[in-house]
Amino acid sequence: MRVAILGLGLMGSAATRRLVESGFNVILWNRSLEKAEALAKDLGVEVAKSVAEAVGKVDAALAFLADDEALMTVASMIPRADGLVFSNFSTVTPRASVQVSEFLKARGVCYVETPVVGGPQVLREGKAVILVSGPIHCVRSVRGVLNALASEVFDVSEDIGKAAxxxxxxxxxxxxxxxxxxxxxxxxxxxxxxxxxxxxxxxxxxxxxxxxxxxxxxxxxxxxxxxxxxxxxxxxxxxxxxxxxxxxxxxxxxxxxxxxxxxxxxxxxxxxxxxxxxxxxxxxxxxxx
Ligand SMILES: NC(=O)c1ccc[n+]([C@@H]2O[C@H](COP(=O)([O-])OP(=O)(O)OC[C@H]3O[C@@H](n4cnc5c(N)ncnc54)[C@H](OP(=O)(O)O)[C@@H]3O)[C@@H](O)[C@H]2O)c1
Missing domain, CATH: 1.10.1040.10 (N-(1-d-carboxylethyl)-l-norvaline Dehydrogenase; domain 2)
Structure with missing residues (x-):
């Protein structure tokens, strides 16, 4: 499965290392491009210069972003992308999560909430706890990613906002x-x-x-x-x-x-x-x- 990782701070970088080791084909994007380039060089993977380029090449986009504002900024850079699943691992407000979900739906993208309990080290070891809300068929598409990152995955609800x-x-x-x-x-x-x-x-x-x-x-x-x-x-x-x-x-x-x-x-x-x-x-x- 090919995935784009959007946001390469502590959590995004840890998730990237884990997913590459678990056999996922990744493409990296980060607001500060040099962080993406350094990690990509280390792991021998591809870097995208824009969010549009990253999501254009994958089945799912995984977001590890600081806050509501970062999530909205990055979501707004996604062009129409029918069938793409956007899995949000960032800690955001339920209100922002619902807004982004509706915004992306209009662009053909299925949004799922996948916030993480546990820090970069547990994510790196695949031992995080991940809470999930979103339509079942979209969650199914990222189930392999969730299982690679977490020892426990809690299916909270199909309603966006509850996992957040x-x-x-x-x-x-x-x-x-x-x-x-x-x-x-x-x-x-x-x-x-x-x-x-x-x-x-x-x-x-x-x-x-x-x-x-x-x-x-x-x-x-x-x-x-x-x-x-x-x-x-x-x-x-x-x-x-x-x-x-x-x-x-x-x-x-x-x-x-x-x-x-x-x-x-x-x-x-x-x-x-x-x-x-x-x-x-x-x-x-x-x-x-
Ligand atoms: N660290 C933990 O233990 C932990 C555990 C569970 C959940 N979380 C949550 O996971 C998320 C990521 O945490 P982290 O520890 O990885 O944070 P971090 O190291 O500060 O990384 C934040 C990421 O967000 C990007 N970003 C910030 N503002 C942006 C904007 N306006 N537009 C685009 N990108 C923006 C940063 O890009 P630049 O590199 O360009 O600044 C960076 O890639 C947060 O929501 C956090 O609350 C963290």
């Missing part, structure tokens, strides 16, 4: 939990308690898995980039907006989003989102305490 909403619900929980953990660490430390002791206690409780998973990532001086802090702030914003569309207010998400936004203004946006702990530690010293 579920992904935001998941990220709301994840990103607020990480912020909350970071705040608790700073609180314990402010009373002279070694943060390792805090984690030792957590590991004896229902928080065991979180402690084991996040202690090193949060406490390390320099954590490798897996998920940009600016995208974490974006996801809380999107969760809030998605809730707003249903008349709901997400109080915890709103506060956590403010925290991540402030960290972005202090230069943490392109760092791993676990750096929220380092930001909070520094924030304490900014306050002169």
């Amino acid at each position: 909403a579920l992904k935001l619900a998941y990220n709301n929980l994840l990103i607020t939990t990480v912020a909350s953990l970071a705040e608790s660490m700073v609180l314990a430390e402010s009373y002279g308690v070694n943060v390792k002791m805090f984690f030792d206690i957590l590991s004896k409780t229902m928080f065991k898995d979180i402690a084991e998973r996040y202690y090193n990532r949060l406490a390390a001086e320099d954590a490798p980039l897996g998920f940009k802090l600016a995208l974490a702030a974006k996801d809380l914003d999107y969760a809030r907006r998605a809730a707003g569309d249903k008349g709901l207010t997400l109080f915890i998400a709103s506060n956590a989003e403010q925290l991540y936004r402030i960290a972005c203004t202090m230069g943490y946006g392109d760092k791993d989102y676990s750096r929220i702990y380092m930001f909070l530690k520094k924030a304490r010293s900014y306050a002169g305490i």
Whole structure:
């Protein structure tokens, strides 16, 4: 099967490597062309200079784009392409997803939502969890791709918007939990308690898995980039907006989003989102305490 990969950031690059290893024939496109060229050279695959060129040569287009705006921009570059399936792996609002789906339908393209739970490393290993919404016959066309990238594929619904909403619900929980953990660490430390002791206690409780998973990532001086802090702030914003569309207010998400936004203004946006702990530690010293 031939697929175009649109967007070669952390997730798109990881997916590309996995799909090439799994025997897919890929063509790469990225807004900053040099990223596509470097990866294509490394893997010996083709680069497209435009979205139209990429999608003109394939059965399916796989999008790994930052946000709603990027998704809409890229979708608007797709010409009439009857029979093409557009599988969107990006985390976007349900509202944008529905809009793009309708826009593409008018161009003969079948849109499916395939947001990913798990970062670049798990995607690279084919162990992601993927949530799926979209018409069954279109999902069927990309089933092989999904199975190559994920150990679990959840068929959520045929209705566009539901997988996107579920992904935001998941990220709301994840990103607020990480912020909350970071705040608790700073609180314990402010009373002279070694943060390792805090984690030792957590590991004896229902928080065991979180402690084991996040202690090193949060406490390390320099954590490798897996998920940009600016995208974490974006996801809380999107969760809030998605809730707003249903008349709901997400109080915890709103506060956590403010925290991540402030960290972005202090230069943490392109760092791993676990750096929220380092930001909070520094924030304490900014306050002169
Ligand atoms: N990283 C994770 O752990 C993770 C996990 C699950 C889901 N996600 C979601 O997956 C998506 C991709 O994440 P990522 O970590 O790969 O992000 P990333 O490394 O920042 O890559 C973002 C990609 O979007 C492109 N892009 C941004 N704005 C654009 C625009 N206006 N027009 C066209 N292309 C644009 C970038 O192109 P340039 O290279 O030209 O900037 C790049 O290819 C996001 O929705 C994210 O929330 C991420």
